Amino acid sequence: MPRPTPASGPRVVLIGPPGAGKSTVAAALAQRWQLEPRDTDTDVETTAGKSVADVFVEDGEPHFRELERAAVATALDEHDGVLALGGGAVLDPRTRDLLQAYRQGGGVVVFLDVSLAHAAPRVGLNQSRPLLVGSPRAQWQALMDVRRPVYEEVATVHVSTDGLRPVEVAEVIESRLRDQRVSEAGA
Template identity: 65%
Template sequence: MAQPRLVLIGPPGSGKSSVGRRLAELTGLGWRDTDADVATLSGRSISDIFLDEGEQAFRTLERAAVVAALSEHDGVLSLGGGAVLDPATRDELRSYVDAGGCMVFLDVSLSAAAPRVGFNRSRPLLVGNPRQQWKALMDHRRPLYEELATVTVLTDALSVDEVATSILELEAHQ
């Protein structure tokens, strides 16, 4: 059974996608994103799933995508920012860590996330006052990210290459 070498978690704007792609390049491994998996398998955008069926329906699809990726993918895996919210998904992620997996929390401040996310794009959980929504999401999710992480990297002042290099150095000492 395959297991990802690295799993990236964190809020919107932390760099999970760009850092994941760069880590895949540096390691020669494949990169997979569970949000992309959900969109591909459902044939709809994440925003459309949220609008048409609600967050719980999305979380159910997301959990299935995470479980599949944890058992099928042996490269770098980027999870959606809210994947840690579902208790069953967290159990799967704990099992991955317990089996020796490297769970990387890409931490980021609101001031650094704002220009990255844009706060004007189609993000279903940032509707209304995006800065206030992002802060509320992070206040709720931070303890979950920290609980699951085996490695944490603050991405605020770092380039994608610097974050990827830091992760690989920390992974080697884990």
């Protein structure tokens, strides 16, 4: 299948909560399309020289969000593969503006959605997730209550990952992109 071709930037950007499978689906899509995957959490870790959890603990969430915002801007500007954003990246208004500009240039933002029942085993809801410390299930649900409307606002495509393997999610994304192009061509 021909891959989407925005004017510039990644072929597709994946957003969604912890446990949705953004990184693994990015790798699956990148392999299918013979592109490179990129994850902004990994970019932040490279810049900071430590894990996301350590940045949160040692430097605080505001510092992490600054690093994340810069990582997203850089990746949108220079990466032409499949890009996975950290779960909270879309909460920043400047990042949403960047994603809107990317979409206006022909880019596709895919919201990988997941239910708590399917996210829990994937992320373990453990303390390596800094925003899920305390009562992880309740924290995850609270995050989703706040983030879901933002994910839905930013996304051009919405895909549930519940019960699907990463390669199956990649197939669904390809199908949705194909349907979207057919619909746009007929409009």
